[in-house]
Amino acid sequence: MRDKTNILKEETSVPNTLKDARAELALANRIVANEGVIDAFGHVSMRHPGDPNRYLLSRSRAPELVTHEDLIEYDIDSKPLRDPQTGQYSERVIHGEIYKARPDVNSVCHHHCPAFMPLLATGTDYVPVFHLGAVGGIKPPYWDQQDEFGDTNMLVVKPEEGASLARALGQNWIVLMKRHGVTVAGTSVKDCVFRSIFSARNAEYQVRALSIGGNVASLTPGEAELAGQISRKTTGLVRSWEYWSMRVAKSGGMPGAARPIPKPKAKPAPKTRKGAKSRRR
Amino acid sequence: MRDKTNILKEETSVPNTLKDARAELALANRIVANEGVIDAFGHVSMRHPGDPNRYLLSRSRAPELVTHEDLIEYDIDSKPLRDPQTGQYSERVIHGEIYKARPDVNSVCHHHCPAFMPLLATGTDYVPVFHLGAVGGIKPPYWDQQDEFGDTNMLVVKPEEGASLARALGQNWIVLMKRHGVTVAGTSVKDCVFRSIFSARNAEYQVRALSIGGNVASLTPGEAELAGQISRKTTGLVRSWEYWSMRVAKSGGMPGAARPIPKPKAKPAPKTRKGAKSRRR
Amino acid sequence: MRDKTNILKEETSVPNTLKDARAELALANRIVANEGVIDAFGHVSMRHPGDPNRYLLSRSRAPELVTHEDLIEYDIDSKPLRDPQTGQYSERVIHGEIYKARPDVNSVCHHHCPAFMPLLATGTDYVPVFHLGAVGGIKPPYWDQQDEFGDTNMLVVKPEEGASLARALGQNWIVLMKRHGVTVAGTSVKDCVFRSIFSARNAEYQVRALSIGGNVASLTPGEAELAGQISRKTTGLVRSWEYWSMRVAKSGGMPGAARPIPKPKAKPAPKTRKGAKSRRR
């Protein structure tokens, strides 16, 4: 089994080139989408591995379709380094302002996961109801754009809106955006993906527990502290990343396997004679 | 990336030929089906791009199977322009009467989406619980066929039933049909699909929020007004349409890729010798 | 479009040969399984098209795997006409006793659909919350094996147990078996499948409506009577059967396409040289 172990080590080591980092970020986008955390909207970014004052984020595109070629390089003020000549995510300041405020954060995910929506619509606090839910902490902070900015279209598009959200996040790993969504931070892309998915799973379980009434038990602060360290151990990150990657591959959604979407044809192609066709094959 | 941008612009421009419009409408039917808004029943139509007094709607067929060849041309009174010599949707007056009453509407979707059913069965008002839910407005109107027409089979088949529903819709974008389903209007096929899917997502989140009790927060009127304009911006429509199209393609359901359903065989084909078979290939 | 219409007519006409009937029944088993009504357990039968005192039912096998070759011919007392030399469903008397009691019934489905379970566990009455739910009637009867037979393993295996269930069914189309499952009757295989699937959908919607509290509205008796006739019209049956068949085909589960399940290999095949492999193809 030595060979396999080596392969795993190689796969999970910190990407040491920008090329690998970009490939990892593209796959991260597809993983969170494939796991139901993100749909057409939402995004995952990473701090530039070679320059802490830059970050990488896809052009305006559904995360499940993102490839390394879609990634745009932004400075810390969320200005693209080069004119991308394409549509950009309007909410990119979420990423830039968190990277500015939190030097320990190297990846950010913003989403509107269905599992969280019942909490966000009712202002119910998130609590970890099992060990893996500890990645979100106990009662992480809420933020409501209305409080500071009044009526908006709810999108976090101005630098001051992003900065306000980053302040609300504080030293936590997730911040709940009332009547909107969630923003998750991580020390690495894999850590951010792990936190995004397992906090969403925990939210799902908590909501279903609330729906049957009774008291929903939380981990204790001590348990949450200790269980929260699981994601920092390589073994759990490796196992889950391999699992989620396999699921992306099964769905036909690997970045390397991405094929152009066939356009609906207005007219079916004329039938070729069977003989002719099989000859050509 | 200039090329990609051009491709995107081309894809999302208003279809300028009837052929493209028909292909778009077939795909729209498959998208709403693939996203779980419609099952065997329900339908999406579009106003004829060349004649505001006509509209296009599939023959009686599950939307996930519709191709451009299934589309029938109707006049504004929901009479087919030519004898279609095939089964027609009995509820087509829903479409015709809304096109008659609302010149700004160019596409209509009627469905019985599971996400809405708990609201429709209890008469609970729909409220946007996140920004994309604003596509349905705040507390859109309810309509109950029983009120005006007494006991029926609940299908909207008579012109006066369709006209009554269109009156209830008024200047809104969705109307809730108690103990039946929902009808959604849009300024274009893409707008109608966007409204159909995101209002269904919002209904799902609202229902789950209601199931845990507590007060379910709505967007404010100001927020709903501003967030409701998101779907009018090209970028959101493009991103989500590309995403949903990819999902249809992944499921093997692209109109152009549609193959005849294999009939169950009563008798398995006789086994050919392996050698013979591979020779024939 | 004349051709298409003819094809549709042909497809939905009553199967006029035993061979076609057996193929239809195999597909019916796969449809209800593929739609989530049945899992490893449950079954669909049909009255023998040539002899009202016989019926056809699969050998003991998960319905999603049933082929026409698995069907066993039973007499009205649920005795196989020939020694099947294979395992049989222990609950086949459900089918036989209903065929005995109800000459108008030509197909029976027994299942433990998740959608119904919350009703069956709490004894909550089923009510149609939308027009297609009318296929189950208003408040169909409940039956509890405990009432007449005391402690059993809950399976309906004795003729008297089946007869008791048939009496409870009476002139209804579905009977709810408390803490067990549901049995559905139909005038034909397609009618039985239609009733099984849409009553399950309705149960799902009703349960979700109950979970948000409030009063769940039922169709009125007049509406239920009129809407209940929808399934007797060919158009609805055709449309939904084609849709469900397409979904079975998409899942790779068509009877004619059934391939033997690959066995897990204890040893991976030795790698062939690439060149050699492509030559053999």
Added chain:
Amino acid sequence: MRDKTNILKEETSVPNTLKDARAELALANRIVANEGVIDAFGHVSMRHPGDPNRYLLSRSRAPELVTHEDLIEYDIDSKPLRDPQTGQYSERVIHGEIYKARPDVNSVCHHHCPAFMPLLATGTDYVPVFHLGAVGGIKPPYWDQQDEFGDTNMLVVKPEEGASLARALGQNWIVLMKRHGVTVAGTSVKDCVFRSIFSARNAEYQVRALSIGGNVASLTPGEAELAGQISRKTTGLVRSWEYWSMRVAKSGGMPGAARPIPKPKAKPAPKTRKGAKSRRR
């Protein structure tokens, strides 16, 4: 049909070689994962068929990816017989301590199935709400790591933690781990898989029943005793195992069919000329 019967008998006979046993255990891991009982975490083990003081468990890997090559041989104190030179499950003492305490148990499954989470978060007792739910018994015991060990990371990693859990299990077949997950025991791998899946299905139904209020009915002790014997009959195990295997095969997840996950490519391959490509094929 004689042939088919023979094949079935062969497939379900107790594996008489270690090679077959290892293949069965790999498939068992994939089945419980594919049925939604296990995700990236959780595991299924079996007692060594040739030595009751040993057991087989995968290296640290998501169960849906496990092959026979991943299995590690452990002694009854959960020490690997050979240095596995790879990551191991930290919670393996769950398995070892149950094998130590329960000579009649030959397979163990530990999981965090979503269906159980609402019960585990609220401390609600599990009750069988339909016959197949009897595999979990009536009100099986609860265990909370906090009670005996105070604040931990919730993982069962020390031998004394595993022994405590085994004591809580007692003579039952499942034990509920509050704010964590479930551990299931079985007389064989197939029995353990059957109990794991159907207890999870029952939990799902019970939770949904609780969400609509009202009294949730349990099987009586007599019914549970009789219905609990269903899984000991070969016919039910055979039917469900074949069904679940087919579903693994459909998902492309058969151990024998496992292919290496394609890595995302940082650079698309240069396009080959069409002619050249088809020649090479």
